[in-house]
Amino acid sequence: MGSVTNTTEKALKMLRALPRVTIGNIRPNPDSKQRSKRGRGQHGGDKHGAGNKGSGQRQNFMRLGYETGNTPFYTRFPYEPYYKGHHLRREYRPISMLQLQTLLDTNRLDTNGIIDLTSICNTGLFSIKPDERQYGFQLTDEGADLFRGKINIEVQYASDEAIAAIEKNGGHIRTAYYDMRSLQAMINPQKWFEKGVPIPKRMVPPLDAMEYYSSAERRGYLADPEEISKERLVLAQKFGYELPKIEEDPDFERLTATKDPRQIFYGLEPGWVVSLKDKAIIKPK
């Protein structure tokens, strides 16, 4: 018994010699989660993405293109002719012949009328932005060998191979120019009609586009129809196919229907107002 008390006393003595259990002497539990400090402000008192020191923090940004003492890239090369007039050039968004065939196969285009910019936009798969100088669509030759549609199409630009592919299948193609205002009406006719504004008149192409749209080779809408029929034969010989006789086609009328050079919607004249709610056309006197 005596030894026991002795041991107890020993232990107590040891305990007394040990530091006290206080808040200052205890450590966090092992593997316990350390809470991060709560900063002040919206993002916990950080720099809000502006960085530390310098023009980044002060947000006095350098002028565009400045490289802190280096010769700026934009002045490094004295002559860049390929950019000349780039802000004025017309862009035509490409549609390959394969994509056109897919549109026909998936029944997204009505082959009973003219396939024009509006009908291509209405597929919902292609769009243009006239205010970014996109003046319409161009047909590229990719998949021209696979094309099997007999269509009457109007695009803004077409390669020789694309023209050949359409004419080989008994179709009809014209390249046509639309000015920016007409394009705004064409990309979304419903929006235009709901403005209650008359259908605009199509303007003549600018001088630098006139050569393209008046050449029979490019199937321009301002070219002489007789010359176009000659060029059709020339192209058939160039690509080595027999030109189908479009004059003897039962759908001749439908296939060769074209718009007036001043017209933007087939069947609707410039100056008319369309009320979609009443399904009525209001014509000026």
Added chain:
Amino acid sequence: MRSVRSLHTIINKDGQLLRKQPSGRIIAAFAHTEPAETTEPPASFAEVEEEKPPQKLNTSRLLPQHRKMLREERPYSEPHSWIHTTEKYNRMMFGRYGLSSGVDPRICFPTKSDLEEQAEYERVAFPHTIPEMIEINKKAKEEKRAQIRKREEELEKKLEKLDQWKRELNAKIAKKEAEAQAAKERKERLIEEVRRHFGFKVDPRDDRFKEMLEQKEREDRKKTKEAKRKAKEDKMLAKLQETAKGMNEKDTKGAASKGQIEDKD
């Protein structure tokens, strides 16, 4: 709740009118929430409710204009803002809601002055007709082609003389080189002579060497001058001799002919 509150305000506003004509019309107005159309309100709200409980209650909480838009009707029958009086807004109302909007479609069309302005714009922006434009393009293209052709012709003409120019240039270069080589050889020869004179290798920077070289050069120059003079003299002499010979021949010929004549006589 909104509709009830709005109705309340109307009742409070036109309290007298409400008392005058008691009818069930307010119910309809209540259902459609069209405060503008409540021209014949009933005597009091409580009374009407007792008479006919509402059949159809609009619980959508939509504002009347929004509810109208939902039913594809013109949102405001009367202008609520200055915007509603503008031509653009009214055209839009016609475009969206058609003849039922009550807008006269004549406002959709441009006025005479608008048309004149449009015509003027077209006149300024597109001064040329299509055939004119084609003609202008053709002319510009031809001009460009003519310019290229002219330049090519110039080049061809110059290329014809190219061989001759090359030969001339090469000859010039060769001559220059030969001259330089001759001068160098002469100098070397002179130095060599000076060395031979002294009998040992003298530093070319030495004064004695320089003096000697100068002397030698002078001599050389003299020699060349002499040679030149001699050559000139020789040439002259040869020429003189030739002329003399020619004269002699003439003389002898003349004499011979004379002799013949004399013989005849």
